[in-house]
Amino acid sequence: MAIVRVERLSKSYLISEKQPGLAGSLKHLFARTNTSVRAVDNISFEIEAGEIVGFIGSNGAGKTTTLKMLCGLIHPTSGSISVSGYKPIHRKTAFLKNITLVMGQKQQLIWDLPALDSLHVNASVYGISDTDRDERIEELSAMLDLKDELNRPVRKLSLGERMKCELLASLIHRPSILFLDEPTLGLDINAQIRVREFLREYNKKYRSTVILTSHYMGDIKSLCKRIILINNGRIFYDGLLATLTKTYSSSSFISIELTKAVNPVLFKEFGEIIECDELLVRLLVPRSSLKETLFKLLNQMPIKDLEVNDPPTEQIIAKLLRSVSL
Amino acid sequence: MNLRFLSIIGVFWSKSILAEIEYRVNLIVEIFSVIGNLSGSILILSLFYSNGNNLGGWTWNASLTVLGVYTLLEGFTTCILQPNLSRIVSHIQQGTLDFILLKPFNSQLWVSFRIFSPWGLPSVVSGIILISIGIHSSNEVLSFNSFLICFLMLISSILILYSLWFVIASTSIWFVRVWNANEVLRSTLVAGRYPLSAYPDSLRRFFTFIIPIGFLTTVPAQAAMNSVSIGVILASCAFALLLLWISNRFWLFALRFYTSASS
Numbered sequence: 001m002a003i004v005r006v007e008r009l010s011k012s013y014l015i016s017e018k019q020p021g022l023a024g025s026l027k028h029l030f031a032r033t034n035t036s037v038r039a040v041d042n043i044s045f046e047i048e049a050g051e052i053v054g055f056i057g058s059n060g061a062g063k064t065t066t067l068k069m070l071c072g073l074i075h076p077t078s079g080s081i082s083v084s085g086y087k088p089i090h091r092k093t094a095f096l097k098n099i100t101l102v103m104g105q106k107q108q109l110i111w112d113l114p115a116l117d118s119l120h121v122n123a124s125v126y127g128i129s130d131t132d133r134d135e136r137i138e139e140l141s142a143m144l145d146l147k148d149e150l151n152r153p154v155r156k157l158s159l160g161e162r163m164k165c166e167l168l169a170s171l172i173h174r175p176s177i178l179f180l181d182e183p184t185l186g187l188d189i190n191a192q193i194r195v196r197e198f199l200r201e202y203n204k205k206y207r208s209t210v211i212l213t214s215h216y217m218g219d220i221k222s223l224c225k226r227i228i229l230i231n232n233g234r235i236f237y238d239g240l241l242a243t244l245t246k247t248y249s250s251s252s253f254i255s256i257e258l259t260k261a262v263n264p265v266l267f268k269e270f271g272e273i274i275e276c277d278e279l280l281v282r283l284l285v286p287r288s289s290l291k292e293t294l295f296k297l298l299n300q301m302p303i304k305d306l307e308v309n310d311p312p313t314e315q316i317i318a319k320l321l322r323s324v325s326l
Numbered sequence: 327m328n329l330r331f332l333s334i335i336g337v338f339w340s341k342s343i344l345a346e347i348e349y350r351v352n353l354i355v356e357i358f359s360v361i362g363n364l365s366g367s368i369l370i371l372s373l374f375y376s377n378g379n380n381l382g383g384w385t386w387n388a389s390l391t392v393l394g395v396y397t398l399l400e401g402f403t404t405c406i407l408q409p410n411l412s413r414i415v416s417h418i419q420q421g422t423l424d425f426i427l428l429k430p431f432n433s434q435l436w437v438s439f440r441i442f443s444p445w446g447l448p449s450v451v452s453g454i455i456l457i458s459i460g461i462h463s464s465n466e467v468l469s470f471n472s473f474l475i476c477f478l479m480l481i482s483s484i485l486i487l488y489s490l491w492f493v494i495a496s497t498s499i500w501f502v503r504v505w506n507a508n509e510v511l512r513s514t515l516v517a518g519r520y521p522l523s524a525y526p527d528s529l530r531r532f533f534t535f536i537i538p539i540g541f542l543t544t545v546p547a548q549a550a551m552n553s554v555s556i557g558v559i560l561a562s563c564a565f566a567l568l569l570l571w572i573s574n575r576f577w578l579f580a581l582r583f584y585t586s587a588s589s
Contacts, residue, residue, distance in 0.1 A: 013585060068424070068586050071428060072427075072428070073424050073427055073428070073584070073586050074584065074585055074586055075582060091427065091428070093430040096428055096429065096430040097430050099428070100428075101424060101425070101428055103421075103424070106420065106421050106422055106424065106425070107422075108422065108425040110341060110345055111345075112345040112348045113341060113344055113345050113348075117341050117344065118341075120337060120341070121337055121338065121341055122429075124333065124334050124337040125334055125429050125430065125431050126429075126430060127330065127430075
């Protein structure tokens with residue numbers, strides 16, 4: 001049964017336009033010109049309980065606006081949303097106790113105090129008893145690999161440690177629906193992997209529903225089976241990530257290891273050069289001409305090893321986003 | 327207001343005091359600032375009375391009581407109103423209001439009472455001392471009833487001040503930066519350190535009907551000096567409750583236009 005149901009959802013903002021310079025500022029002060037921008041445009045989708053869904057799109061595509069309407073922060077211009085049977089914008093207590101929002105670029109922890117103090121504040125707001133609170137902190141900090149960090153002032157923590165504490169603070173009430181807006185933003189690769197592992201484990205353990213936006217394909221590939229691609233406020237793909245690769249990839253990805261260096265220009269006739277680094281070359285070749293290209297490559301180039309794959313998901317999505325933007 | 331609310335406020339304030347005492351020098355600065363401000367105000371007041379003048383019929387002791395009420399309110403402002411209400415603007419500007427709105431707790435109470443800054447306590451103590459000196463020296467006996475009325479008038483004045491400030495801070499949902507408006511309000515309140523009758527007619531009307539400073543300091547001081555009418559008591563209470571109700575409706579109305587800072 002769908003836990004999130006969105007029908008014909010739209011959101012428009014009024015943006016005031018301002019010309020640069022003094023004249024522009026004076027004009028803006030006395031006579032503003034407002035333009036209506038449609039951030040989300042008539043989108044519909046459903047999400048089942050326990051699913052992890054990735055929201056993907058360029059900056060300003062409408063991902064965060066959609067997420068904020070789903071958790072009840074902003075009013076939709078039109079359309080309807082139901083999350084766990086609630087209308088989010090009413091922000092009923094039972095609804096709020098069931099959801100959480102994590103934002104990679106904003107923090108709720110008290111800056112001057114150890115993270116543990118912020119956890120105590122959140123626990124009291126959610127009405128969690130001291131025993132339950134301590135039990136949950138112990139469990140979640142073990143899952144997040146947090147130890148002494150909880151006792152250090154937040155301002156002294158690294159970005160990765162802070163994000164882990166933010167996750168702990170956001171999940172102390174054990175919500176069943178998680179809205180994650182770029183949770184790994186700015187984290188180093190190890191911290192990104194740790195956060196992903198944690199989210200996967202949390203989803204498995206509590207059968208939570210996760211709606212995630214991220215610009216890191218690593219997050220999407222390792223967590224989401226299903227993705228929703230959004231551009232200019234409109235959904236143009238909603239389905240399995242694996243299907244996207246099969247459906248939209250009209251090219252194959254060839255990785256070549258050479259026995260000796262070759263002038264990169266010579267590879268242009270075989271396909272699009274993605275990477276060329278002395279003895280390593282990566283090409284994107286149309287599927288229709290794959291056989292002939294392979295034959296030519298093997299005959300004409302000093303090849304030591306060769307591998308054919310589907311192109312990386314990033315490539316497919318970037319290409320798709322470019323094509324729908326045109 | 328229930329037990330859960332009080333226990334949450336208890337946790338809020340204990341954590342914010344812990345955060346504030348990270349900056350201990352503030353206490354010394356605040357004590358010096360209170361001593362400086364009070365000495366200045368008492369000196370100016372004594373100049374008014376030096377040639378046998380009185381402020382529109384107010385005795386020296388009664389004026390001292392008004393100054394005490396003002397200092398007490400100033401302390402309360404520093405403890406609660408200033409640290410919380412001035413932060414609403416940055417919550418909106420930085421988008422951290424999102425976290426507050428998604429908590430199962432009244433968002434107006436959260437943004438109004440989340441922080442308790444202990445640095446206003448020297449003013450609160452000084453205010454209480456000044457009020458006591460004013461009442462004691464005027465040989466007024468503060469009966470239990472007068473004490474209750476005085477306390478009620480103080481609560482009313484706090485509610486009036488809070489509601490006005492909160493409404494101005496809430497407008498930052500549309501205008502984002504309203505620090506200047508907050509500062510204008512706070513600076514105007516300085517006028518409340520002297521009895522309302524010390525001002526010319528036009529200003530007196532302004533401080534009664536436009537920015538009701540008269541209700542903030544003069545009325546509670548009159549109550550302490552046993553010279554307030556029942557009509558004024560009722561008007562003050564009704565005005566405070568009306569403003570509080572308006573502040574709540576205004577906040578809920580403003581939130582409909584909240585767009586949250588973009589990521």
